[in-house]
Amino acid sequence: MNIKKLIRKAEVMLQSEEEARKDKKIQIKKIIRKLRKHEKKLKHEYTECNDFEESRQIKQEIALAYNQRKKGIKMLKSLKKKK
Numbered sequence: 001m002n003i004k005k006l007i008r009k010a011e012v013m014l015q016s017e018e019e020a021r022k023d024k025k026i027q028i029k030k031i032i033r034k035l036r037k038h039e040k041k042l043k044h045e046y047t048e049c050n051d052f053e054e055s056r057q058i059k060q061e062i063a064l065a066y067n068q069r070k071k072g073i074k075m076l077k078s079l080k081k082k083k
Helices: 003-048 052-081
Strands: none
């Protein structure tokens, strides 16, 4: 193969990887926003809840949303480092 063709193929590959990384970052940001909104909603429900069993379940859901959001943030940071 000609060197010019190899260089073009490499450029195309690198550009497609970069675009895929950008798309993934955008999707992760959307998910993080949704998780934050859901977590705030659950916290509001928790403050108004009087039932012990229901409040315990809501507290577990809050912890789950929090942990998933933190995982997303960690993944987003790792994608930013790969630049």
